Amino acid sequence: MTGPAHLSAQPGEIRTTCAYCGVGCGVLAKPDGQGGLTVRGDPDHPANRGRLCSKGTALGETVGHEDRLLYPVIDGARADWDTALDQVADRFRETIAEHGPDSVAFYVSGQMTTEDYYVANKLMKGFFGSANIDTNSRLCMASTVAGHKRAFGTDTVPGTYEDLELADLVVLTGSNLAWCHPVLYQRIVAAKAARPEMRVVVIDPRRTATCDIADLHLAIAPGADVALFNALLSQIDRRGARDPRFARHLDGMEEALAAAHAEDVSRTGLSPAQIAAFCDMWIGTEKVVTVFSQGVNQSTSGTDKVNAILNCHLATGRIGRPGMGPFSVTGQPNAMGGREVGGLANTLACHLDIENAAHRDAVQTFWAAPAMPERPGLKAVDMFRAVEEGRIKALWIICTNPAVSMPEADRVRDAIAGCDFVVVSDITDRTDTARLAHMLLPAAGWGERDGSVTNSDRTISRQRAVLPPPGDARPDWAILAEVGRRMGWAKAFDWPDAAAVFREHAALSGVAGRFGGDFDISDHAALDAQGYAALAPFRWPTAGTRQGGRFFGDGRFFTPSGRGRMIPVSARALATETCEARPFRLNTGRIRDQWHTMTRTGRAARLNRHMGEPFVEIHPNDAARLGLAPAGLAELRGATGCAVLRVLVTDRVREGEVFAPIHWSGDTAPTGRVDALVAARTDPFSGQPESKAAAVSVAPYAAGWFGFAVSASRPELDCGYWARSRGADGWQVEMAGPDAPADWEAEARRMFDLPDAEIIRVSDPARGLERLALVEEGRLRAALFVSREPVALSRAHLAGLLGQDGAEALAGRSAAGRPDPGPVLCACLNVGVNTIRAAIADGRATSLDAIAEALGAGSNCGSCRPEIAALLATAQPVPRPEAA
Structure with a gap:
């Protein structure tokens, strides 16, 4: 079933919830018959009322099977589910028996459904007997x-x-x-x-x-x-x-x-x-x-x-x-759901306290569990330190990429590589973390699984399956439950579907409600499969003495005294201070069109066309003093790692401060892994790292050459700096290095795996210029442009020539009469900067509303409107001639 019938839903549309941030937007998704989806905002969902951002709008472009993990893999070889699950069960059982329950750990994710989270938490805390389960929500909401x-x-x-x-x-x-x-x-x-x-x-x-x-x-x-x-x-x-x-x-x-x-x-x-x-x-x-x-x-x-x-x-x-x-x-679609089920190492299910004996006993009794930890487990940073030191010997990582996203990412990567047994459940084997696993398990992704998620204002919504899982992929809760059964706990993990898991979670919340807790949805404990399928969004709590709505306006709190507590606090210095060797303060964050480490958003070409490579924002005065040119490259060094990033000179940051986004990985830009620069210093109460404040040095990257390439197939890169992203009909690559290859033709054939292609070449060695087009059967398969300075050309135009006649490619710009839209500014509606500038220049659109009406840009999620406003502020329209 597709959920409750509403007039706003069209035939074939299925109600589900977005895969990205904690807003929890409702989505209407419809299979297109070719393995993809059409997606629009659900006008009946209370979180978004029909709106979607650029990422949500492009969800249908991210569900293809390319790069999907389709079957279990053990030590690099294909395996069947029985073999894989037996081995997981055996290794965790043997490790616990030999080294104790705290020698194993789960590291999970706010992108899992509540049902996934619930099963993982129950297995680790109630049956393994350890609290060593933590989540990437530790990095954002702890x-x-x-x-x-x-x-x-x-x-x-x-x-x-x-x-x-x-x-x-x-x-x-x-x-x-x-x-x-x-x-x-x-x-x-x-x-x-x-x-x-x-x-x-x-x-x-x-x-x-x-x-x-x-x-x-x-x-x-x-x-x-x-x-x-x-x-x-x-x-x-x-x-x-x-x-x-x-x-x-x-x-x-x-x-x-x-x-x-x-x-x-x-x-x-x-x-x-x-x-x-x-x-x-x-x-x-x-x-x-x-x-x-x-x-x-x-x-x-x-x-x-x-x-x-x-x-x-x-x-x-x-x-x-x-x-x-x-x-x-919250930052993730189910960070709140993870908090509700006890997905953090220092919490218990349904907002109960792991260090409260009565709470522990109640949960243990409800689960009929053999063991329950009496103290918190290892939080994320400490967990990976324990992996590094060999105290954790079996590690299961689900739906997250800590080899990129954790602070001191290089150190975490090396720790995982040295662990005795690592299982990774994910949708792809191309993440930095997946490459380190002894065993890979294919997980069902967004659009292929049933479950529920909770957004930032406590609204629980359903994520529904819209497409079948590809290959042998399974939902995370089902994989975890099968391991529990194979370890001897058949009854405790015997759920036929996600609805049964949800019912158990709801019933447990009633136990919490009897302690006077806030989270109580026990009125949903009798929900049958049909009711679960049709479940409409609702805000908790829905049972007990309080119902939905707001908390604490009546002066009633959940402390032992029933009174709220004001906490005396005083400002402290940042944990990572700048110094002579590292004089810049690095601020990290996200960009508009990407999500986490781009495992999903990186698949949508239009989401890569706004900001397609890692960059660092630096103030003009700092850039001038350091000799950093706009669009050049900068090398940032911290106490724990280094990164090479494109230079964006802007007064959005102050002197002495720089900003860099977190999204790039070893698969998209190996020198752009920004969390390698962040020291693993944490809050003493929450265990959350200070990712917003790293001390770094900044200097020009000594590039002897710069390059840009487009290719119909994934190019394989081998140079000092590269950033690879999907284009509309293939791939785009930014490149640079200290020393140029001796033979650019040979390098191009290797890079694009086109050993027999015809090459059209323009070369000027004295100026360091190389332009190569690789053609098969008269069609452009790849093109490479090299210069001693950052390559200036129309990237969108060149990418659009793939698969066409290659004669125009080496010009690097649009032919006369062919419009060049320029870099995408409005990713929702795929509107380029040059298109907007042209509309301003010819007087067709001289305000934000006029541009939205004429071009659509800024009319959907609106997150591009500040950039459009900046174009309006700096552009001068050309007056139209008076009519005769």
């Missing part, structure tokens, strides 16, 4: 979990998405919402347009696309969030803005106020006037929502930053009421 538990007694998001539209002031701190959560950003944009008096504050060291709607941008010093919110709390007290009624429900206020009054606000790097303006807006506006994300969490003081924000809302009673409250937005 500080929020810790901060919530300190203040509220449990990990509860107090508000809902509707609060973003009901607020009179929205504060966005550590969140580039326009690029990382575009649909929520558009909800705020629409609310601001409807109510112009609504105001937005953006707190970010960098000027991001989100600043486009900001009434106030505070370019705070990196890591200084505690100092700023302590300054706010101090002013709340001095101006008499505390809520005395709500104070009766709180502990720790005086201690928190004392710490705030003692704060050194100069740490913020902001002027007294800027701090005063922020305090005036915040204190003078009752309906305030403070949205925070990775820029707050990814820090050695991330938990304190979260509590500094919560303190301000608690002191004023601005929490749990319409249009007000702190709001954490």
Whole structure:
């Protein structure tokens, strides 16, 4: 079944949920009959109301079978499921018997469904008897979990998405919402347009696309969030803005106020006037929502930053009421679901506490489990240290790529390579982590599996299978359950389908509800297969004394005393300070059109055409001082690794600070693995790494040559720097190296695997110029352009010539009369920069709305609108001639 019938769903469309960020957008997907999907936003889903961002819009382009892992692989050889599962069961059983339960570990992912997560957590904690299961959500949301538990007694998001539209002031701190959560950003944009008096504050060291709607941008010093919110709390007290009624429900206020009054606000790097303006807006506006994300969490003081924000809302009673409250937005589609089932090493299922004996006994009894750990397991950074030291001897990695995404990525890669037994479950064998595995298990991906996910405002939605899994691929929960059965626990892991897993999870939440916990969906424990198939989105809790909606406005918390807790916090120095050898502060993050390590988004050609290679943003003054030219290459070195990145000179960053995105891997750009630069220093409460603040040196990369190539088939590269991405009809590659090959023709034949192709060549050795077109049967199969400077040519035009007559290729630009759209700016509708510039220049479109109407650009998710606005600001339209 496709879920509940709505008039907005067309015949053949199946309701499901997006595979990417924690907004949890509803999707209507329909098989196209050729193995792909057509995708549009679900107008009935409460999270997105029909909107999708560029990534969600391109979901249908990412479901092909190329590079898919189709069968189990053991030590590089194809295997059957029986052999593979027997070996997994045997190796984990033997390792536990010989070395104890803490010698094994699972590292899982916020991209798994709740059902996958539930089975993994039950197997590890209840039956292996270890808490060594952690998730890549440790890298993005763990500080929020810790901060919530300190203040509220449990990990509860107090508000809902509707609060973003009901607020009179929205504060966005550590969140580039326009690029990382575009649909929520558009909800705020629409609310601001409807109510112009609504105001937005953006707190970010960098000027991001989100600043486009900001009434106030505070370019705070990196890591200084505690100092700023302590300054706010101090002013709340001095101006008499505390809520005395709500104070009766709180502990720790005086201690928190004392710490705030003692704060050194100069740490913020902001002027007294800027701090005063922020305090005036915040204190003078009752309906305030403070949205925070990775820029707050990814820090050695991330938990304190979260509590500094919560303190301000608690002191004023601005929490749990319409249009007000702190709001954490999650980075992954099911980071929240993982938190609900105890997918973190220091938590138990259904928001229960692993160190609480009564909670442990209740879960153990419910599961009829043979063992239950009494203490937290190893969090992500410590887990991979234990792998490195040989304390963890069997490791199962599911749906994530820690050899790229963990801090000190080179060290983690080497640790995994040295582990006695590594299992990787994934959709492809081309990730950096998969290449290190002893065993690869083919997993069903998005669009092929049934399950549920929970978004940032506690809404549970269904992910439904739209296509059959390719080859022998299976859902993760089914793989884990079969291992449990083969290890002797047949009854405990005997589920016929995902619906049965969901029912058990819901029933367990009733046990938590009897302890007075927040997470209770036990009214769904009797849901049959038909009901599960038709399950509509709902916000928890749905059972017990509280139902959906908001939390804590009534002053009732989940602490032992029933009172909320204000936590005294003080700003601390960044864990990784700059020094003479590494004078730049590196800030890491995401870009608009890519997701994590690009395993899925990298498959969609249009998502690669906005920013197709790893880059570093650097201030013009720093670039000039270092001799870095725009579009050149820079080498960044940290204490733990190095990276080579394309130079983007911009005043979006301040002097002494640089920004680089996290997405590239060994398969797409091996020198662009930015997390190799990040030291594995963690928050003492949450275990979350300080990924937002690495100290690096920056210097020009000594390139003797630069190159660009297009190819109909995947090129194999062997040079100092390369970045490979999919194009519309093949592949594109940026290249550079210190020394040029002696024979470019031979190198081109090797690179493109075209030993017998005809080569058309233009060469000027004195100027270091080479242009080669490789042709078969009159059709262009590949082209290579080489220069001593970064190659300047029309990349989109050249890519479009693949498979056509190769005669035009060596010109490197469009022939007369053939339009060149330029790099894609609007990925949703595939509109290029040159197309937009032309519309501005000839007077057809002189505003954002006019461009949207004429070209479609900016009319879908809107995350490209700030860049379109920049084009409008710098372009001068050419007046049309008057009519005769």
